Amino acid sequence: MMLSVEGISKSYGKQDVLHDITFTIKEPGILALVGPNGSGKSTLLNIIANLVKPDRGEVTVLGRPNREPDMFRKFSYMQDNTVLYEYLTGYDHLQFIAAVQQLDKDDILAAAERIGTAGYLDKKVSNYSLGMKQQLLLTMAVVNKPKLLILDEPLNGLDPTNAIKVRNLLLELKEEGTAILLSSHNLAEIDRVTGDVLFLKDGRLLKENLKTLEQTFYVLTVDDPEAAETALRLAGIPITEKTGAKLTVTPGDASINRLFLALDGRGIAVLDWEKIVLGAEDRYRALFGEQAAKD
Template sequence: MENSILSIKNLHKKYGKVHAVNDVSLDIYKGNVYGILGPNGSGKSTTLGIVLNVVNKTSGEYYWFGGKLETHDALKKVGAIIERPNFYPYMTAKENLELVCRIKGVNSEKVDEKLEIVGLIDRKNSKFKTFSLGMKQRLAIASALLNDPEILILDEPTNGLDPQGIHQVRDIIRLIASQGTTILLASHLLDEVEKVCSHVLVLRFGKILYNGKVDEMVNHNAYFELQSSNNQKLIEVLKYHPELENFEGNEEKIIAHFKTQVEASELNKFFFEKGISLNHLVKRKQSLEEQFLTLTNSIETQS
């Protein structure tokens, strides 16, 4: 497939009895921001470790750039931060990045440009040990960008940062994405994925719960609040709606979920034709957080 950056097929990783990654598949295409979302221990970091060649897979396949390149060569086009940034404390930001350039065989002319992107150009001559945690993380992002990667991989990029640091890192991720770099980030923060990602893979205990666009995930679980002067009759009629998935309610208000996208106008017409006039009809969307809790709880009740 053209524009395929990374394709993961039926990936498994077992550590003894622990099935850390259980049949994970994911396709990453150029120009999107992908989130792997899940609580700690859900298999996010293991999945990243496998595709970055630092963890051996048990079974399954993955291909970089449509399988045209061997993993070793493909990884030269990848920028990644999967551990805490590790720079020399007594060297300046600029000196640290110049050293990374020498190791990667990259032209050091890029150093200032990357420091500009992460908002550290004013501190380029400050020693690394004087940096806050947020600044250290931003320097790590600059370092990962030095080879102008086609994809940037970030594992929990805002972990441990204060609110200001979180905000700055997220802004940088959005900026990098807007310039055309594909991004894959692992996070346990719903808020993060909702704010910066276009696509999301939700993992729990190594298994996929959801894989698709963030906005579709939120839209899919829309529901309606309904009310009429006779809720008992409303319920009787509602039961016959062909797309009804489930409902709950009382004398005050009825909440109805449908299997497919149903519009408010259609629903109003359906009830009107059955002789019911609604005095309350509101379509609501679940937040990603509610959606995530619904997904994880349904898995727990099944297991």
Template sequence: MILSVEGIQKSYGKEKVLHGVSIRIHQPEIVALVGPNGSGKSTLLGIVTNLISPDHGKVKILNRTNKDPEIFRYVSFMQDNSVLYDYLTGYDHLQFIGDVQGISKGQILSAAERVGMESYLHKKVGKYSLGMKQHLLLTMAIVNEPKLLILDEPLNGLDPTSAIRVRKLLLELNREGTAIILSSHNLSEIDRVTSHILFLKNGQLIEEDLSLHEKVAYELTVQEPEKVIGVLSAAGIEAEHEKENQLIVSLGDASLSQLFKQLSTHEVKVLNIEKKVIGSEERYQMIFGKKEEIL
């Protein structure tokens, strides 16, 4: 067992943030933690890493209590850049970790190269951009080659090129045997690395394998959408009126050619068609409502 979280409860004053949350990760995989701001994601991650004490419940990592300091030789938690010191260089931060955990200079340089920050490794952090700070935080998190890697918004402030590189790195680390918990509001990036999602709502987890929900649908723009819904329904093709002249069409067992044949037979003019994949963003909206709540 890589991670066992059992019955975690946490309140701040009269506000109950977590209501008996449980998580189990048995093998190296990437798991996404998703929820609106204020839903308790950071509190939960803080409890897992023993930075916050729960009111009730327990956490075990690699079958040992998370209160055992030795366990953090095998666990890393990437937090926000408030943990960085402007007057130190990136290398100074990494060397401190190396001194504490007995990590060689070669291992430090290798981690920096994997993230892509070797060119500014010896600059003071006060001169870093937000993206450079994110690179340093990630390098600090992977330098000890952890068995469990916990990341809180790792893509924050990254340009598209850096985001792609980080995504590839996470997939590489996972293939190498690292379990990863990824908290992020970037749902499109989550879909690229995992289908295992933990939605945190009202202090409770809704655990889903999105591969069970994932399906391809088509967004059609047509005239007289209500008429078209009836035409498709008669052919066993599911269609929903989304907005104005747009329909969401799920083919089921039908093919795309059968769809167009049915539309052509009834002289339906398709003004536009776009392919849609139902993923974490759509499931988020189904669970939480407005997408804006995640920001």
């Protein structure tokens, strides 16, 4: 078990920010945390990292309570850039972490090369752009090669080139056996790195796997829509919409082959077809509405 979050609740005064949040990460992979501004994403990540105390609930990291003093060695938490010191260099920041984590200079340089910060480590953070700060934070998070990596908005402020680099890095880390929990507002990027999404709504979690078959639709254009409707119903394949010659079907567990066979068996010709997989943004709109999607 990489991470277990069990019954976490947190209020600030009368405001119920998190209500009985429970989820686990059992194996290496990427899990995204999504919700509108102020929905409690940072509060939840801060609680997991033991920076904020919950009112109720337990967090265990790699099988041990997150409150144990040396737990900071086991996982990394990338917060926003307010944790950086403007008057120190990037190297100073990494040296501090290396001292605490008992790492050496080679570890620092390897992480800096990997993330692309090596060229400006000797500059003071006050001279960094938003994207450079973001990359330094990421270097600080990966330098100890953690098994569990928690990232709060890792793509903030990155230009497309660096966003692609970070995306590839996340996918590489996953392949190397890292479990990653990240919050992000960039739903298109989430679709590119994972289908596992936790949506935070009104203090409660909705766990979704966006790559499941319920998120997959086929839009078929057929020569005889009435006969096709009957054939698909008989085959137990649900039709969610019918407009003229176009049928939208959700085959569920049924394969696309079965769908074609059901039609072909009755001599119905499929003139055109399109596969549509709903992503994080579609699901976000359905849960939070159009307004929230513009946040």
